[in-house]
Protein backbone atom coordinates (compact mmCIF):
# COMPACT_ATOMS: atom_id res chain seq x y z
CA UNK A 1 0.00 0.00 0.00
CA UNK A 2 2.94 2.38 -0.61
CA UNK A 3 1.87 5.88 -1.59
CA UNK A 4 1.93 6.23 -5.38
CA UNK A 5 4.55 8.82 -6.42
CA UNK A 6 3.47 9.02 -10.03
CA UNK A 7 3.03 12.79 -10.04
CA UNK A 8 6.53 13.61 -8.84
CA UNK A 9 8.27 10.26 -9.24
CA UNK A 10 10.42 11.26 -6.28
CA UNK A 11 11.62 8.20 -4.42
CA UNK A 12 10.47 7.30 -0.91
CA UNK A 13 13.57 6.39 1.17
CA UNK A 14 13.96 2.60 1.09
CA UNK A 15 14.12 2.06 4.86
CA UNK A 16 10.93 4.06 5.36
CA UNK A 17 8.86 2.21 2.77
CA UNK A 18 7.70 -0.70 5.01
CA UNK A 19 6.54 1.48 7.96
CA UNK A 20 4.98 4.01 5.58
CA UNK A 21 3.08 1.28 3.75
CA UNK A 22 1.78 0.02 7.11
CA UNK A 23 0.77 3.54 8.21
CA UNK A 24 -1.09 4.08 4.92
CA UNK A 25 -2.92 0.76 5.15
CA UNK A 26 -4.19 1.53 8.65
CA UNK A 27 -5.04 5.13 7.72
CA UNK A 28 -7.09 3.96 4.75
CA UNK A 29 -9.00 1.55 7.01
CA UNK A 30 -9.47 4.24 9.67
CA UNK A 31 -10.76 6.62 7.02
CA UNK A 32 -13.39 4.08 6.06
CA UNK A 33 -14.38 3.41 9.70
CA UNK A 34 -14.61 7.14 10.46
CA UNK A 35 -16.69 7.80 7.34
CA UNK A 36 -19.31 5.29 8.56
CA UNK A 37 -19.73 7.22 11.82
CA UNK A 38 -22.34 5.76 14.14
CA UNK A 39 -22.91 2.86 11.73
CA UNK A 40 -19.57 1.56 12.98
CA UNK A 41 -20.34 1.83 16.69
CA UNK A 42 -19.79 4.53 19.32
CA UNK A 43 -16.37 5.73 18.11
CA UNK A 44 -16.45 8.82 20.32
CA UNK A 45 -17.50 7.01 23.49
CA UNK A 46 -15.17 7.62 26.43
CA UNK A 47 -13.81 4.25 27.51
CA UNK A 48 -10.98 5.28 29.82
CA UNK A 49 -8.25 7.77 30.53
CA UNK A 50 -4.76 7.99 29.05
CA UNK A 51 -1.52 8.76 30.85
CA UNK A 52 -2.18 12.44 30.39
CA UNK A 53 -5.50 12.20 32.17
CA UNK A 54 -7.25 12.92 28.87
CA UNK A 55 -10.48 11.01 28.21
CA UNK A 56 -9.66 8.03 25.97
CA UNK A 57 -12.23 7.55 23.19
CA UNK A 58 -13.00 4.20 21.57
CA UNK A 59 -11.41 5.37 18.31
CA UNK A 60 -8.22 6.51 20.10
CA UNK A 61 -7.66 2.96 21.36
CA UNK A 62 -8.79 1.29 18.12
CA UNK A 63 -6.36 3.43 16.11
CA UNK A 64 -3.47 2.88 18.51
CA UNK A 65 -3.92 -0.91 18.47
CA UNK A 66 -4.22 -0.98 14.67
CA UNK A 67 -1.08 1.10 14.06
CA UNK A 68 0.99 -0.84 16.62
CA UNK A 69 -0.05 -4.19 15.11
CA UNK A 70 0.55 -3.09 11.51
CA UNK A 71 3.99 -1.63 12.26
CA UNK A 72 5.38 -4.92 13.62
CA UNK A 73 8.02 -6.31 11.27
CA UNK A 74 8.49 -3.00 9.40
CA UNK A 75 11.75 -1.96 11.04
CA UNK A 76 10.24 0.00 13.90
CA UNK A 77 11.96 -0.93 17.13
CA UNK A 78 10.44 1.67 19.45
CA UNK A 79 6.78 2.73 19.31
CA UNK A 80 5.80 5.76 21.44
CA UNK A 81 2.09 6.54 21.47
CA UNK A 82 -0.15 9.12 23.12
CA UNK A 83 -2.35 6.22 24.14
CA UNK A 84 0.34 4.13 25.87
CA UNK A 85 2.10 5.08 29.10
CA UNK A 86 5.45 3.64 28.07
CA UNK A 87 7.35 3.05 24.84
CA UNK A 88 6.63 -0.38 23.30
CA UNK A 89 9.39 -2.44 21.66
CA UNK A 90 7.95 -3.81 18.40
CA UNK A 91 11.06 -5.30 16.73
CA UNK A 92 14.22 -5.69 18.86
CA UNK A 93 16.35 -5.55 15.72
CA UNK A 94 14.53 -2.60 14.17
CA UNK A 95 16.54 0.53 13.34
CA UNK A 96 13.74 3.07 13.65
CA UNK A 97 11.76 4.81 16.40
CA UNK A 98 8.22 6.04 15.71
CA UNK A 99 6.19 8.50 17.80
CA UNK A 100 2.48 8.69 17.08
CA UNK A 101 -0.70 10.46 18.07
CA UNK A 102 -2.98 7.75 16.67
CA UNK A 103 -6.09 9.89 16.70
CA UNK A 104 -5.73 13.66 16.97
CA UNK A 105 -8.70 15.94 17.54
CA UNK A 106 -10.63 13.39 19.59
CA UNK A 107 -13.20 15.94 20.78
CA UNK A 108 -14.40 16.06 17.17
CA UNK A 109 -14.99 12.33 16.63
CA UNK A 110 -18.74 12.55 17.25
CA UNK A 111 -19.34 15.84 15.44
CA UNK A 112 -18.10 14.89 11.98
CA UNK A 113 -15.22 17.38 11.93
CA UNK A 114 -11.80 16.55 10.44
CA UNK A 115 -9.53 14.50 12.74
CA UNK A 116 -6.14 12.96 12.06
CA UNK A 117 -3.04 10.95 12.92
CA UNK A 118 0.37 12.54 13.59
CA UNK A 119 3.64 10.61 13.35
CA UNK A 120 7.39 11.13 13.40
CA UNK A 121 10.14 8.63 12.52
CA UNK A 122 13.75 8.89 13.64
CA UNK A 123 16.74 6.55 14.11
CA UNK A 124 16.31 4.14 17.04
CA UNK A 125 18.70 4.56 19.94
CA UNK A 126 19.70 1.58 22.11
CA UNK A 127 17.27 2.71 24.80
CA UNK A 128 13.61 3.61 24.34
CA UNK A 129 13.62 6.95 26.15
CA UNK A 130 16.86 8.02 24.48
CA UNK A 131 15.10 7.58 21.13
CA UNK A 132 12.50 10.23 21.94
CA UNK A 133 13.80 12.48 24.74
CA UNK A 134 16.19 14.41 22.54
CA UNK A 135 16.32 17.47 20.25
CA UNK A 136 14.23 17.18 17.14
CA UNK A 137 16.93 17.60 14.53
CA UNK A 138 17.27 13.98 13.43
CA UNK A 139 13.83 13.24 12.03
CA UNK A 140 13.90 10.89 9.02
CA UNK A 141 10.25 11.63 8.29
CA UNK A 142 7.25 13.26 9.89
CA UNK A 143 3.72 14.04 8.83
CA UNK A 144 0.05 13.54 9.37
CA UNK A 145 -3.02 11.85 7.93
CA UNK A 146 -6.13 14.01 7.90
CA UNK A 147 -9.52 12.28 7.80
CA UNK A 148 -11.74 14.99 6.35
CA UNK A 149 -13.73 15.50 3.14
CA UNK A 150 -10.50 14.21 1.60
CA UNK A 151 -8.29 11.74 3.39
CA UNK A 152 -4.76 13.01 2.79
CA UNK A 153 -1.20 12.28 3.84
CA UNK A 154 1.15 15.25 4.18
CA UNK A 155 4.72 14.13 4.82
CA UNK A 156 8.33 15.24 4.68
CA UNK A 157 11.46 13.09 4.36
CA UNK A 158 13.61 16.11 5.05
CA UNK A 159 13.64 17.41 1.47
CA UNK A 160 10.48 19.48 1.24
CA UNK A 161 6.84 18.50 1.80
CA UNK A 162 4.74 16.11 -0.25
CA UNK A 163 1.01 15.49 -0.31
CA UNK A 164 -0.90 12.32 -1.17
CA UNK A 165 -4.67 11.96 -1.38
CA UNK A 166 -6.52 8.67 -0.78
CA UNK A 167 -8.31 7.54 -3.92
CA UNK A 168 -11.23 5.55 -2.51
CA UNK A 169 -11.69 3.82 -5.86
CA UNK A 170 -8.30 2.12 -5.55
CA UNK A 171 -7.59 2.41 -1.82
CA UNK A 172 -4.22 3.96 -2.71
CA UNK A 173 -2.66 7.28 -1.67
CA UNK A 174 -1.84 9.13 -4.89
CA UNK A 175 0.68 11.96 -4.89
CA UNK A 176 -0.60 15.37 -5.93
CA UNK A 177 1.58 18.02 -7.53
CA UNK A 178 0.46 20.55 -4.97
CA UNK A 179 3.28 20.24 -2.48
CA UNK A 180 2.16 22.40 0.48
CA UNK A 181 4.34 25.44 1.20
CA UNK A 182 3.33 27.91 3.89
CA UNK A 183 2.62 31.31 2.26
CA UNK A 184 4.62 34.25 3.63
CA UNK A 185 1.52 36.43 3.80
CA UNK A 186 -1.69 35.50 5.70
CA UNK A 187 -4.24 37.06 7.99
CA UNK A 188 -5.63 34.14 10.03
CA UNK A 189 -4.76 33.21 13.59
CA UNK A 190 -5.88 30.07 15.40
CA UNK A 191 -6.19 30.04 19.17
CA UNK A 192 -8.79 28.85 21.69
CA UNK A 193 -9.95 32.37 22.66
CA UNK A 194 -12.02 31.02 25.58
CA UNK A 195 -8.74 30.78 27.49
CA UNK A 196 -7.90 34.49 27.10
CA UNK A 197 -8.00 35.21 30.82
CA UNK A 198 -5.44 32.47 31.47
CA UNK A 199 -2.79 33.67 28.97
CA UNK A 200 0.44 35.56 29.65
CA UNK A 201 0.59 39.27 28.86
CA UNK A 202 2.67 38.91 25.67
CA UNK A 203 0.15 36.42 24.22
CA UNK A 204 -2.78 38.61 25.22
CA UNK A 205 -1.05 41.65 23.68
CA UNK A 206 -0.38 39.75 20.45
CA UNK A 207 -4.03 38.67 20.17
CA UNK A 208 -5.33 42.09 21.31
CA UNK A 209 -3.41 43.66 18.45
CA UNK A 210 -4.86 41.18 15.95
CA UNK A 211 -8.37 41.90 17.29
CA UNK A 212 -7.73 45.68 17.09
CA UNK A 213 -7.50 45.19 13.33
CA UNK A 214 -6.91 48.05 10.91
CA UNK A 215 -7.42 50.67 13.63
CA UNK A 216 -4.86 49.01 15.90
CA UNK A 217 -1.07 48.68 15.96
CA UNK A 218 -1.10 46.07 13.19
CA UNK A 219 -2.97 48.33 10.77
CA UNK A 220 -4.80 45.40 9.17
CA UNK A 221 -7.77 43.14 9.85
CA UNK A 222 -7.43 39.47 10.79
CA UNK A 223 -9.65 36.42 10.77
CA UNK A 224 -9.78 33.71 13.45
CA UNK A 225 -10.18 29.94 13.19
CA UNK A 226 -10.31 27.25 15.91
CA UNK A 227 -11.18 23.70 14.83
CA UNK A 228 -9.87 22.01 18.01
CA UNK A 229 -8.10 19.49 15.81
CA UNK A 230 -4.36 20.16 15.54
CA UNK A 231 -4.14 18.26 12.26
CA UNK A 232 -6.93 20.32 10.68
CA UNK A 233 -5.32 23.60 11.78
CA UNK A 234 -1.97 22.40 10.46
CA UNK A 235 -3.45 21.43 7.10
CA UNK A 236 -5.09 24.84 6.72
CA UNK A 237 -1.84 26.64 7.63
CA UNK A 238 0.21 24.39 5.32
CA UNK A 239 -2.23 25.31 2.56
CA UNK A 240 -2.94 29.05 3.06
CA UNK A 241 -0.66 30.20 5.88
CA UNK A 242 -1.49 31.80 9.21
CA UNK A 243 -0.45 31.12 12.79
CA UNK A 244 -1.51 28.59 15.43
CA UNK A 245 -1.03 29.22 19.15
CA UNK A 246 -1.64 26.86 22.05
CA UNK A 247 0.24 28.82 24.72
CA UNK A 248 0.97 28.00 28.32
CA UNK A 249 -1.81 29.20 30.57
CA UNK A 250 -2.62 29.49 34.25
CA UNK A 251 -5.05 26.57 34.43
CA UNK A 252 -3.89 23.63 36.52
CA UNK A 253 -1.82 21.23 34.29
CA UNK A 254 -1.69 23.80 31.45
CA UNK A 255 1.51 25.48 32.67
CA UNK A 256 3.17 23.96 29.60
CA UNK A 257 0.12 24.27 27.39
CA UNK A 258 -1.95 21.32 26.25
CA UNK A 259 -0.06 19.74 23.35
CA UNK A 260 2.60 17.06 23.71
CA UNK A 261 6.12 17.50 22.40
CA UNK A 262 7.08 13.95 21.37
CA UNK A 263 4.08 12.88 19.26
CA UNK A 264 2.38 16.17 18.34
CA UNK A 265 4.59 19.26 18.39
CA UNK A 266 8.01 17.96 17.30
CA UNK A 267 6.68 16.04 14.24
CA UNK A 268 4.51 19.02 13.21
CA UNK A 269 7.45 21.41 13.80
CA UNK A 270 9.73 19.38 11.51
CA UNK A 271 7.06 19.35 8.79
CA UNK A 272 6.25 23.08 9.15
CA UNK A 273 9.93 24.06 8.90
CA UNK A 274 10.25 21.95 5.76
CA UNK A 275 7.34 23.97 4.33
CA UNK A 276 9.14 27.27 5.03
CA UNK A 277 7.38 28.02 8.32
CA UNK A 278 8.55 28.20 11.92
CA UNK A 279 7.60 26.49 15.18
CA UNK A 280 8.43 27.62 18.72
CA UNK A 281 7.20 27.45 22.30
CA UNK A 282 6.46 31.16 21.92
CA UNK A 283 10.14 32.04 22.25
CA UNK A 284 12.45 29.08 21.54
CA UNK A 285 12.53 26.87 18.42
CA UNK A 286 10.59 23.70 19.15
CA UNK A 287 13.15 21.38 17.53
CA UNK A 288 15.94 22.81 19.68
CA UNK A 289 14.22 21.70 22.85
CA UNK A 290 14.57 18.34 24.61
CA UNK A 291 11.42 16.89 26.24
CA UNK A 292 12.02 15.65 29.78
CA UNK A 293 9.39 12.91 29.59
CA UNK A 294 7.46 10.94 26.99
CA UNK A 295 4.18 12.80 27.55
CA UNK A 296 5.74 16.20 28.29
CA UNK A 297 3.63 19.11 27.12
CA UNK A 298 4.95 22.30 25.50
CA UNK A 299 3.49 25.63 24.54
CA UNK A 300 3.22 25.58 20.73
CA UNK A 301 3.24 28.43 18.21
CA UNK A 302 3.73 27.61 14.53
CA UNK A 303 2.94 28.81 11.02
CA UNK A 304 4.01 31.66 8.73
CA UNK A 305 7.59 32.47 9.76
CA UNK A 306 7.14 36.25 10.14
CA UNK A 307 4.15 35.74 12.44
CA UNK A 308 5.94 33.25 14.66
CA UNK A 309 8.89 35.66 14.93
CA UNK A 310 6.49 38.46 15.88
CA UNK A 311 5.13 36.43 18.81
CA UNK A 312 8.72 35.97 20.01
CA UNK A 313 9.28 39.75 19.84
CA UNK A 314 6.17 40.37 21.95
CA UNK A 315 7.85 38.29 24.67
CA UNK A 316 10.82 40.68 24.55
CA UNK A 317 8.74 43.87 24.89
CA UNK A 318 9.05 45.84 28.14
CA UNK A 319 6.32 45.06 30.69
CA UNK A 320 4.67 48.44 30.09
CA UNK A 321 4.37 47.72 26.39
CA UNK A 322 2.50 44.45 26.82
CA UNK A 323 -0.04 45.80 29.30
CA UNK A 324 -3.30 45.57 27.43
CA UNK A 325 -3.86 49.33 27.97
CA UNK A 326 -0.78 50.16 25.94
CA UNK A 327 -1.91 51.60 22.62
CA UNK A 328 1.22 51.31 20.57
CA UNK A 329 3.89 48.68 20.61
CA UNK A 330 7.50 49.41 19.76
CA UNK A 331 7.76 51.03 16.32
CA UNK A 332 9.46 48.03 14.76
CA UNK A 333 6.28 46.05 15.45
CA UNK A 334 4.20 48.10 13.03
Ligand SMILES: O=P(O)(O)OC[C@H]1O[C@](O)(COP(=O)(O)O)[C@@H](O)[C@@H]1O
Pocket residue numbers: 054082101103104105106107192228229230231258
Ligand atom coordinates in the same frame (compact mmCIF):
# COMPACT_ATOMS: atom_id res chain seq x y z
O1 LIG B 1 -10.03 21.47 23.31
P1 LIG B 1 -8.94 22.51 23.25
O2 LIG B 1 -8.42 22.93 24.60
O3 LIG B 1 -9.30 23.67 22.37
O4 LIG B 1 -7.68 21.77 22.57
C1 LIG B 1 -7.77 21.34 21.24
C2 LIG B 1 -6.49 20.62 20.96
O5 LIG B 1 -6.51 19.40 21.68
C3 LIG B 1 -6.27 18.32 20.79
O6 LIG B 1 -7.48 17.71 20.42
C4 LIG B 1 -5.36 17.34 21.53
O7 LIG B 1 -5.13 16.23 20.74
P2 LIG B 1 -5.82 14.81 21.06
O8 LIG B 1 -7.22 14.90 20.57
O9 LIG B 1 -4.96 13.86 20.28
O10 LIG B 1 -5.73 14.59 22.54
C5 LIG B 1 -5.63 18.94 19.53
O11 LIG B 1 -5.88 18.21 18.37
C6 LIG B 1 -6.32 20.28 19.49
O12 LIG B 1 -5.51 21.27 18.85
Ligand SMILES: [Mg+2]
Pocket residue numbers: 101103104105230264
Ligand atom coordinates in the same frame (compact mmCIF):
# COMPACT_ATOMS: atom_id res chain seq x y z
MG1 LIG C 1 -3.48 15.18 19.45
Ligand SMILES: [Mg+2]
Pocket residue numbers: 060082101102103104105106
Ligand atom coordinates in the same frame (compact mmCIF):
# COMPACT_ATOMS: atom_id res chain seq x y z
MG1 LIG D 1 -4.78 11.85 20.23
